[in-house]
Amino acid sequence: MSAASESVRPEPSAEERFEYVLRLADTSLVAGQRLAELLGHGPTLEEDLALGNMSLDLIGQARLLLALAGRIEGHGRDEDALAFLRDAPDFRNVALAEQPNGDFGETLVRQCLLDAWQLESYECLTGSSDRELADIAHKAVKECRYHWRFSSGWLARLGDGTEESHARVSAALESLWRFTDELLTPDALDARMAVCGIGPAPALIRERWETRMAAALAQAKLERPAHQHYPWHGKRGVHTEHLGHLLAEMQFVPRAYPGATW
């Protein structure tokens, strides 16, 4: 994205930047909230703490990104106003992030698919022409590298562990694969941000994600599920039924006590 010369590069509108940053912010927030549900309930103490760490990283990313989105919007909404006082259609996370935890295999597969996407996205965003976004990406990419190490490591353990674990993780992969198309298929905003030098070239993410995932699946002795097209548009606010419930729980206190400071 550094190739285009500064002089001819178009500038995105504030609305476009706001929408784009929200996609990243909400994906981290919703994924972090999902992992936070598990704290205290992991298969071992070590995994419990590792999932907690990832949740903490994701919520930290969300806070930085939401604060940035609020500044871009310029209407005085801070990270909490954006997190707690928007309804589901205003959330811009990819639908994969909101999928329920299920068993450890499902949690793991969801994280693995998402970690690979976040890692490649943030890697590219470190070179974004948006300085603030690039700074956040620099921090996030280190965290995502660790998340990927964890989730791909567990994908291998479960895929190449016992017959039961292989069956469970295969089923999870089969069920969650349909949400990957949204990650990899750019829409008009993705394309526009790429042209503006803010976001990565859309084809690049798909290619790198596919390569990364193919290697992880091979190591885990898992079959890549067949391509499933499904019209998820979390990035445009069209979500699965799960997000509303997640938000109902997450947003309950600030909504029950409007205007209070916590």
Place this chain on the structure above:
Amino acid sequence: MYTQALDSPAAAAADAHERDRLERFQERIDRDEKIEPKDWMPEAYRQTLIRQIAQHAHSEIVGMLPEGNWITRAPSLRRKAVLIAKVQDEGGHGMYLYSAAETLGVSRGQLIEQLLSGRAKYSSIFNYPTLTWADIGAIGWLVDGAAIMNQIPLCRCSYGPYARAMVRICKEESFHQRQGYEIMLTLSRGSAAQRAMAQDALNRWWWPSLMMFGPSDAHSVHTAQSMRWKIKRFSNDELRQKFIDVTVPQAEFLGLAVPDPDLRWDESAQHYVPGPIDWSEFHAVLKGEGPCNRERLEARRAAHETGRWVREAAAAFAEKHQEPLRAAQAG
């Protein structure tokens, strides 16, 4: 062992040898030397420590549950992040403590099995429910606060690995206590509804927090020997008194009422004097009849059972790939 050897001169010599060892062990403790895992120690000392450290470790782990109950509903992203980090710290405390117990010759797996079967105890405070956000403030302030009172003296405990674990843990606990108090302060400076929420939380957590110090000295079974061994350094009542003296002014600063109509300041003793503690409640919760005893154990069992296939997969993978297997995954 040959029973007839009992009254032989050899047995008498062995007896004398044993008494001698016990004496030298006590002398080391009296000199404030640390006992280390490879050192000789009386079996009763070992067993007392295992019981105490395991109970402490289990409390950290079970203690993740009542606070974990509010992570998904924390009212701001900052509070959410702080609470996640706190609950993680408690898990970390559980880990160091299980490791400290392992130096005494029990495995984490064995200890967890004792917890899940209901044979091992953990602190009764975690059998109380967290009903509103203010409970998260009250737990940090009162429960972590009481834990610190109990634990600071343990940093000088005679058993080295336990003392060292406690140094690390106490640092984090005092951080938790400040965070909890800060939640209470925000609530008490907030709306009428928030102040009422804070008062309600104090009402529910005050007495259980006082009970965290254990039965009064007159009824405490293990105190004398544990004091001699420097596994315990102050009596239950001394620690409870310290806690009350520190905490009552903090409640006043918050503008909250301590739910004890008999509480008074004794000018000559320079102490607060509380009303009588309802020990029947303490014993009921200890027996398993607290509000959440069932739920807490069920949650731990469910995590263990649903995690079984994951641990088995990790073990199978480690075997195939000669990956070093962590003890926890096998357990």
